Amino acid sequence: MYLKARKIKDRISGGWVQLVLVFVFVLPLGILASLLYKSWLIMQTTGIGDLLFSSVWRPLAGEFGFFPFIISSIWVTILGLLITAPICLFTAIYLTYYGSNRLSVFMRPVIDILAGIPSVIYGVWGVLIIIPFTGRFLAPLFGYESTGFSIMAGGLVLAIMLIPFILNILIEIFRTVPVEQYEASLSLGATQWESIKHVVVRRSFPGIVSAFALGLSRAFGETIAVLMVVGNVVGVPENLFQPGYPLPALIANNYGEMLSIPMFDSALMFAALILLVVVVFFNLLSRFVIIYLEKRQ
Amino acid sequence: MNQPIISIKNLNLYFGKQHVLKNVNIEIPQNKVTVILGPSGCGKTSLLKTMNRLVDLHENVKISGQVFLDNEDILKDNVDITRIRKKMGLLSQKPSPLPMTIFNNVAYGMRINGIKRKRKLRPLVQKHLIEANLWDEVKDRMNDPASRLSIGQQQRLCLARGLAVNPEIILADEPTSALDPLSSTIIEKQFVELKRDYTIVLVTHVLRQARRIADYIVFMYLGEVIEQGPANEFFENPREEKTKAYLKGAFN
Amino acid sequence: MMRRIFKIIEERFFYGLMLASTAFLVALLLFIVLIILYKGLPSLSWEMVSQTPKGGYYFGREGGLLNAIIGSLYLATGAVVIGLFISLPLSLAMNVYFRNNKKLVNAIRFVLDLLWGIPSIVYGAFGFTIMIYLGIKTSLLAGIITVSIFILPIMVRAMDEIMKQVPLTLLESAFSLGSTNTEVAFKVVARQCFPGIVTGVLLAFGRGIGDVAAVLFTTGYTDNIPTSLMDQTATLPLAVFFQLGSPIPEVQSRAYAAALILTVIILLISVVTRFLSRRYYKTSIK
Structure with a gap:
């Protein structure tokens, strides 16, 4: 009897486990399908080419050109990555090859807390610090007029948010470089920096590339913090100190009116679809870069 | 015995509270194969890494004493470590080819030291690969990644790479422990060849290997030097009780 | 010489x-906090944490943030509970049930990585389309479901990391005593990894409580504390976001109080997580 009860228990929970498995495989397909389904209407009426490359944004007239938003997203993302890349690389190298164990133990919570701070807090901080810094200091420095709400501010806030994310991956990657290779280079008379440059960075190059690809996909979808500092003005920005309007901000700002204007909801779901496709693309890319380059080495 | 190339005086090494090397005094003769012998955990590897100051990478290291290389104390703070390390090629337990082509592995050290032109590098790379007895096997695939070589070939590649920076000394830390018997024999033979031009310091716990190639022996046990002297004396007439016991196989 | x-x-x-x-990293954290x-301390008062908004609150009159605090706690707790029902079996599936099926396990990890990379605004949009499709209004329930999907990969990843380290010998000895899969999974592995599971839960709780983009579409916003799952609810991050504007x-100063x-809350979670994982390394069988 007892044995039978155990068997039944095993059946039931085993069944639940299988159900969960199915759910996990269906979920990404479900997300893709639902966004495709909702944005089908606008893709039919406007055509994907026009949606992606037209700059005319007049929802009331039924004209939806996403070009300004796509450009803003690209600008903010690239800027954020460029600013964050050297900081992450240098810190990761320092922590793995120069710093003491004590420093690593001290830095772990620092990185973890930075990673845990919600994006809305980064947004508040950005409004308080980055906006005046950009408007009063950076823009005049480069000879521009700006309120501070700009692509530049978005890039800066994004760069800061990306630091813990990319840094964690990089540290992980540098740890996998065999110490023997590093020591071999040192014993040939190379300095520490030369050994890092020629051996460590070279060896972990695929990892570094994929870390930044992952960072890029994270940056592309970041919503609230960027929204709060980027200005949200529709139009193709001419320089980095003009406001921009990235895709996630567009979706977040307009969810209220979404259902009151015809086709608007379909348009916003199309924006979400673009985000999904780009993000998944770069995730896959980072995976394949690793596999490909590791095979070659 | 001719003038020692390395002489170590009252060397003490601590990792944290652990006393790894205890008052070590050693003289290493030039152009000979010196074997540092002892059961594992006796501080052989730490001694080797002190000689080219790779111990600097460890944390909480405390060193006292002196290590003279060509009459210069290399443990002093103001010594240019890279210059010291260049004088000693290191061969580690597991071959550690750098993540680049065969050619670039050998050229790496020379490039670091300022020889950049391929025209100049090519004959040098060839020369050192011949010295390491690897040239014939790799001359047609110099641009393959080094990781594609067999383990034995990789170890000889590391030897060639070390020779390419014109060291005076070759430090070898159980260089054959990861190799098959055939590859081991090639490396051992090569050491005997190379001692004409280089001084070789070999760490091992394999007694037979020491018998085969040693000219001079340093026997260590638990961080202390128990006995040192010319190889034939060491094997024929050991002075210390511990040595006798070790030679009989008591510690293995 | 020159060289x-x-x-x-x-x-x-x-x-x-x-x-x-x-150094910049350390300075940055200090600077942000x-x-x-x-900004937050001067506007933080007992009133802020003990009252809901009163009439005229949004013109600067009386009231507090209690609706958002409670709403956030409800939302994150609910999402974590639902998340647990999916993530725990899933990570057990990878490490006990299908341990030998490398292909399947790798496929699951791949899908999870994919889900992990999807931004929360896309989850929000997805949740929204599902809501419309099922005819549910913006509500606490809709928010909980959306957030639970969004934190799912975070929870599984944390648990999987810990469960991967359970020594094979422990599993083998449990199986050789005649235990069923389920018994090994829930009595041995889940118990052995309990602190790790709690860590994963806390991590996900922190993520869930701090996110705006996923709940923007789904929870609505109200000045009342929700009394049922079908009520709308406020959340702290939304309170920050709306009031700052x-x-x-x-x-505005209340936005700073909410941010504080x-x-x-986030710092507290981080401290507890750290404490737990330190204890975990002391007590677990290695």
């Missing part, structure tokens, strides 16, 4: 850069 000097300069230069960026404290300084409360 040597150049080398030394290069070495020093990059060493300086590395030191500077590491201090600014939030500096107000032109009235009093309301949120930060304190």
Whole structure:
């Protein structure tokens, strides 16, 4: 009897486990399908080419050109990555090859807390610090007029948010470089920096590339913090100190009116679809870069 | 015995509270194969890494004493470590080819030291690969990644790479422990060849290997030097009780 | 000689850069927390954490953030509970049930990585389409479901990391005593990894409580504390977001107070997580 009860228990929970498995495989397909389904209407009426490359944004007239938003997203993302890349690389190298164990133990919570701070807090901080810094200091420095709400501010806030994310991956990657290779280079008379440059960075190059690809996909979808500092003005920005309007901000700002204007909801779901496709693309890319380059080495 | 190339005086090494090397005094003769012998955990590897100051990478290291290389104390703070390390090629337990082509592995050290032109590098790379007895096997695939070589070939590649920076000394830390018997024999033979031009310091716990190639022996046990002297004396007439016991196989 | 000097300069230069960026990180964290404290503390009062908004609150009159605090706690707790029902079996499936099926396990990890990379705004949009499709209104329930899907990969990843480290010998000895899969999974592995599971839960709780983009579409916003799952609800991050946009300084300063409360919650979670994982490494069988 007892044995039978155990068997039944095993059946039931085993069944639940299988159900969960199915759910996990269906979920990404479900997300893709639902966004495709909702944005089908606008893709039919406007055509994907026009949606992606037209700059005319007049929802009331039924004209939806996403070009300004796509450009803003690209600008903010690239800027954020460029600013964050050297900081992450240098810190990761320092922590793995120069710093003491004590420093690593001290830095772990620092990185973890930075990673845990919600994006809305980064947004508040950005409004308080980055906006005046950009408007009063950076823009005049480069000879521009700006309120501070700009692509530049978005890039800066994004760069800061990306630091813990990319840094964690990089540290992980540098740890996998065999110490023997590093020591071999040192014993040939190379300095520490030369050994890092020629051996460590070279060896972990695929990892570094994929870390930044992952960072890029994270940056592309970041919503609230960027929204709060980027200005949200529709139009193709001419320089980095003009406001921009990235895709996630567009979706977040307009969810209220979404259902009151015809086709608007379909348009916003199309924006979400673009985000999904780009993000998944770069995730896959980072995976394949690793596999490909590791095979070659 | 001719003038020692390395002489170590009252060397003490601590990792944290652990006393790894205890008052070590050693003289290493030039152009000979010196074997540092002892059961594992006796501080052989730490001694080797002190000689080219790779111990600097460890944390909480405390060193006292002196290590003279060509009459210069290399443990002093103001010594240019890279210059010291260049004088000693290191061969580690597991071959550690750098993540680049065969050619670039050998050229790496020379490039670091300022020889950049391929025209100049090519004959040098060839020369050192011949010295390491690897040239014939790799001359047609110099641009393959080094990781594609067999383990034995990789170890000889590391030897060639070390020779390419014109060291005076070759430090070898159980260089054959990861190799098959055939590859081991090639490396051992090569050491005997190379001692004409280089001084070789070999760490091992394999007694037979020491018998085969040693000219001079340093026997260590638990961080202390128990006995040192010319190889034939060491094997024929050991002075210390511990040595006798070790030679009989008591510690293995 | 010149080359040597150049080398030394290069070495020093990059060493300086590395030191500077590491110091920058520490300074950055301090800077962020201090600014939030500096702005939030003056506007934080007992009223803020004990009252819901009263009439005229959004013009600077009386009231507090209790609706958002409670709403956030409800939302994150609910999402974590639902998440647990999916993530725990899933990570057990990878590490006990299908341990031998490398292909399947790798496929699951791949899908999870994919889900992990999807931004929360896309989850929000997805949740929204599902809501419309099922005819549910914006509500606490819709928010909970959306957030639970969004934190799912975070939870599984944390649990999987820990369960991967359970030694094979432990599993083997449990199986050789005649245990069923389920018994090994829930009685041995889940128990052995309990602190790790709690860590994963806390991590996900922190993520869930701090996110705006996923709940923007789904929870609505109300000044009342929700009394049922079908009520709309406010959340702390939404309170920050909405009130910061107000032109009235009093309301803005309440955004700072909300930001401070949120930060304190996150810091608390981080401290507890750290404490737990330290204890875990002391007590677990290695």
